[in-house]
Amino acid sequence: MSTILVVDDAQTDRELMARVVNASGHRALIAADGKEAIALAKQHKPSLIFLDVVMPVMDGFATCRQLAKDPETASIPVVLVTSKSNESDIFWGQKQGARDHVAKPWESRRIEDLIRRYCP
Numbered sequence: 001m002s003t004i005l006v007v008d009d010a011q012t013d014r015e016l017m018a019r020v021v022n023a024s025g026h027r028a029l030i031a032a033d034g035k036e037a038i039a040l041a042k043q044h045k046p047s048l049i050f051l052d053v054v055m056p057v058m059d060g061f062a063t064c065r066q067l068a069k070d071p072e073t074a075s076i077p078v079v080l081v082t083s084k085s086n087e088s089d090i091f092w093g094q095k096q097g098a099r100d101h102v103a104k105p106w107e108s109r110r111i112e113d114l115i116r117r118y119c120p
Contacts (some may be wrong), residue, residue: 002047002119034058053082070099
């Protein structure tokens, strides 16, 4: 069982994603913003991070960039989960260190596929 960090400022989105993570046999850890996500990632070393982009305090791009630069968290795969799904948004996310991208609204099957890919 892996720990997967779910980061989203919308409580409903966090809870839905956590439900999918838990149903897939893993443990969901949740954060409401980028700063909380970074602190939890350093403390718990999750196997995967699902990260919203549009958030107050620290957006997902800045969070991803900071996670990628920190040796403590750089190896943790980050999947951006966002309504920002233009080609340029996906490219920018990859430049910040994201390994993958999921467009909102997402489907459970896509999340499950990503969990299987990054948390074997």
